[in-house]
Amino acid sequence: MSKPIIATTSLAGCFGCHMSILDIDERILDLIELVEFNKSPIDDIKTFTKKCDIGIIEGGCCNSENIHVLKTFRENCKILISLGECARTGGLPAMRNNKVTVKECLEEAYLNCVTVDDNPDNIIPNDEELPFILDKVYPCHEIVKIDYFLPGCAPRADLIWNALVALITGKPMDLPYEVVKYD
Amino acid sequence: MxxxxxxxxxxxxxxxxxxxxxxxxxxxxxxxxxxxxxxxxxxxxxxxxxxxxxxxxxxxxxxxxxxxxxxxxxxxTPEIVEMRKIILETLFVSGNHFCPACERSGSCDLQALAYRFGILNQRFPYQFPSKSIDASHPKIMKDHDRCILCKRCIRGIKTEDGKSFFAYKKRGQTLEISIDTELTSQLTDELAIKAANLCPVGAILLKERGYNIPIGKRQYDLTPIGNEIDHLEK
Known part of the structure; x- marks a missing residue:
């Protein structure tokens, strides 16, 4: 039997969850024996070259590109996993939800913020090539069907390892108390 | 006896x-x-x-x-456990419980119960409410988006003659906790600490405190809530 294929992506996240994947340390050598990676920042494959078994999503959806990538993952992966608080709940980016408008967000980022010092023409980027910012940040499962959720900010490396091994080997997942955390 | x-x-x-x-x-x-x-x-x-x-x-x-x-x-029983999970999930989606950005995380009763019940995700849509943060008091601040309206502060924090420092204001979905404006100056440091500790979530926080316990040493990092009663984990 061929190895299961994994794809990963970071949407509106900070790459902390991907760092946590790498935090499985030397077990990454075992992981390479168990699986093959396809589209992922880990191997820098930019587009899907084949159908995948497991898609790991970091981050929620804050713009139209995130939605597009998430839907591509749903189309190309048999199983999708929301990894981390942002994918699962919207996370810290979702703290803007119902609090500030997109306009206020952009003005703060490009015009009013104390660290803005080189924007004399008061330009807010608005090129049609740029993705649209959404009205609020959406958890992934509110956009597409998500099969499994791994909480944490970042999720503990042991949680990611246990989940992947359980999924690949078909054995029940080991969930010790100290690895399931929301922070 | x-x-x-x-x-x-x-x-x-x-x-x-x-x-x-x-x-x-x-x-x-x-x-x-x-x-x-x-x-x-x-x-x-x-x-x-x-x-x-x-x-x-x-x-x-x-x-x-x-x-x-x-x-x-x-x-x-499976029925009661499922019902408790539903109550917890409802509380999570009806407030803004961004655990990574909350000083109470790790010592939060709501979070600890979710850990104990093995909740990995909420089945209900997030409401993302937009209530206010009240930091006007010199000793404590209140984040109303985190409040689960349990009345612990109202019932537990009182003056020597039995008056509550905290009370409900507004109604229905806008209901929130307020501090009595006349009694507020009598809130001692001791009572402020008691109020923050009594709050089961991070809705009442002490000012000038921040994240003062490292991850791994907080109340529920290694020990589930209720462990002292039923010794779930050794």
Whole structure:
């Protein structure tokens, strides 16, 4: 039997969850024996070259590109996993939800913020090539069907390892108390 | 010696003194019934319903119901566990519980209960409410988006002559906790610390405190809530 294929992506996240994947340390050598990676920042494959078994999503959806990538993952992966608080709940980016408008967000980022010092023409980027910012940040499962959720900010490396091994080997997942955390 | 009463919880024979509420009587028999709004030693209110059990087939809150002879209590059944998960998930989606950005994370009762019940995700849509943050008080700040309206602060923080520092204001979806404007100057450091500790979530926080306990050493990092009662983990 061929190895299961994994794809990963970071949407509106900070790459902390991907760092946590790498935090499985030397077990990454075992992981390479168990699986093959396809589209992922880990191997820098930019587009899907084949159908995948497991898609790991970091981050929620804050713009139209995130939605597009998430839907591509749903189309190309048999199983999708929301990894981390942002994918699962919207996370810290979702703290803007119902609090500030997109306009206020952009003005703060490009015009009013104390660290803005080189924007004399008061330009807010608005090129049609740029993705649209959404009205609020959406958890992934509110956009597409998500099969499994791994909480944490970042999720503990042991949680990611246990989940992947359980999924690949078909054995029940080991969930010790100290690895399931929301922070 | 007080009169002992016989009852069963999940078919286990139990004994406890007359006059105790089910939550307390269960704890005496090393059985944990989860609570959020309950404060030991203060008159219970049954506000959060997380302690709901079936008593002789009927759903009742275990913190407000005194034990009686031959009560048949169901506590750890699939139906009750699922209902408690639903209550917890409802509380999570109805507020803004961004655990990574909360100083109470790791010592939060709501979070600890979700850990204990193994909740990995919420089945309901997030509401992302937009209530205010009130940082006007010199000692404490209140984040109303985190408040679960359990009334612990109202019932537990009082002046020497029994007046509550905290009270509800507004109604329905906009209901929130406010501090009595006349009593507010009497809130001592000691009472402010008590209020912050009494809050089961991060809705009342002490100012100038921040993240003062490192990850790994916080109350529920390694030990589940209720472990002192039923020794779930060694």
């Amino acid at each position: 007080a009169e002992l009463i016989k009852f069963t919880i999940d078919n286990q024979d139990c004994l406890a003194e007359k006059g105790l509420y089910i939550v307390e009587a269960a704890a005496k028999n090393n059985i944990y019934i989860p609570t959020l709004c309950n404060i030991p030693g203060v008159k219970p209110r049954g506000a959060c319903r997380i302690c709901s059990v079936r008593v002789n087939g009927k759903l009742m809150s275990a913190c407000t119901t005194p034990i009686a002879d031959n009560m048949k209590i169901e506590n750890n």
